[in-house]
Amino acid sequence: MFGKGASSSKSMEIIGYEKKFSVLIVDDDPIIRKIHSALLSKFTKEIQEVKNGKEAVDLYRSGASFDIIFIDKEMPIMNGLEATKELRAMGVNSTIVGVTSCDLSSERNDFIAAGQNQCYEKPLTIEKIKSLLSELNKNN
Amino acid sequence: MERSPLLRQVAHQRQTLFDEGLLDEQFVRLEELQDRTNPNFVEEIVTTYYQDTSRLILNIEQELERRPLDFGRLDGYMYQFNGSSTSFGAKKVKAECSLFREYCRAGNGEGCMRTFQQLKREYATLKRKLEAYFQLARQARLTQTASPPG
Numbered sequence: 001m002f003g004k005g006a007s008s009s010k011s012m013e014i015i016g017y018e019k020k021f022s023v024l025i026v027d028d029d030p031i032i033r034k035i036h037s038a039l040l041s042k043f044t045k046e047i048q049e050v051k052n053g054k055e056a057v058d059l060y061r062s063g064a065s066f067d068i069i070f071i072d073k074e075m076p077i078m079n080g081l082e083a084t085k086e087l088r089a090m091g092v093n094s095t096i097v098g099v100t101s102c103d104l105s106s107e108r109n110d111f112i113a114a115g116q117n118q119c120y121e122k123p124l125t126i127e128k129i130k131s132l133l134s135e136l137n138k139n140n
Numbered sequence: 141m142e143r144s145p146l147l148r149q150v151a152h153q154r155q156t157l158f159d160e161g162l163l164d165e166q167f168v169r170l171e172e173l174q175d176r177t178n179p180n181f182v183e184e185i186v187t188t189y190y191q192d193t194s195r196l197i198l199n200i201e202q203e204l205e206r207r208p209l210d211f212g213r214l215d216g217y218m219y220q221f222n223g224s225s226t227s228f229g230a231k232k233v234k235a236e237c238s239l240f241r242e243y244c245r246a247g248n249g250e251g252c253m254r255t256f257q258q259l260k261r262e263y264a265t266l267k268r269k270l271e272a273y274f275q276l277a278r279q280a281r282l283t284q285t286a287s288p289p290g
Contacts, residue, residue: 029192029220029223029224029227030188030192031185031188031189031192031224031227031228032223032224032227034184034185034188035170035173035185035227035228038173038178038181039173042173074219101219101222101223101226122223122226122227123166123169123226123227125169126169126172
């Protein structure tokens with residue numbers, strides 16, 4: 001999925017990642033959704049946003065699928081950890097990346113135990129996303 | 141090419157926001173996301189921030205009137221406020237949010253109320269200065285478009 005392939009857009013040529021990939025942003029904060037969407041649009045045009053874990057789970061139940069899910073920890077209705085557990089229980093293999101405002105070191109174990117592949121402190125940056133994509137390219 | 145006086149004024153006003161400690165490097169990262177397809181991105185973020193956090197301010201004000209104070213609830217609201225303020229680089233507001241949360245953890249109602257008043261002052265000051273900056277920046281862009289370099 002993150003291997004070499006035909007170039008699909010100028011922005012991704014500039015960033016250096018040639019393969020298309022889709023992203024789901026899950027966060028109750030509209031500011032974070034806007035910022036992360038703008039950041040990720042430098043890497044891909046296939047971006048969708050939802051406001052909480054339940055909406056993310058419902059999307060998958062309706063048949064949608066994404067290569068990477070960026071999911072906040074603290075959200076109303078269904079938080080990031082609960083949503084991750086639910087998605088993994090459904091057999092979802094997407095890369096799930098936790099994003100938190102809290103102290104990451106104390107929460108990393110919770111994220112990994114829930115089934116997340118990686119976690120970052122908010123807000124995401126270009127450097128964090130490049131590092132994540134590089135890691136995913138290596139593992140694939 | 142020498143900058144016009146208006147552009148120099150915009151640059152100076154922008155620098156003042158950092159020199160006075162109102163903004164941090166996260167604001168710069170947001171500016172870097174601005175491009176031709178998204179020219180007003182930072183202003184949109186700031187507008188969304190003030191719309192969203194005005195609701196939080198109201199909630200916190202109402203909570204601070206209750207007796208006894210629910211520090212857990214107050215901390216929850218301030219956690220959200222802190223997250224939003226951090227996301228666009230509102231440095232002084234963020235500092236007051238952290239202080240408020242410390243007072244919540246200590247169960248110090250007086251400290252919470254005092255800090256909240258200071259937070260609102262910093263929040264209003266930042267709003268006023270950002271609005272002035274964005275207005276000036278828009279003026280400068282219009283002037284540039286009207287008189288292309290020749």
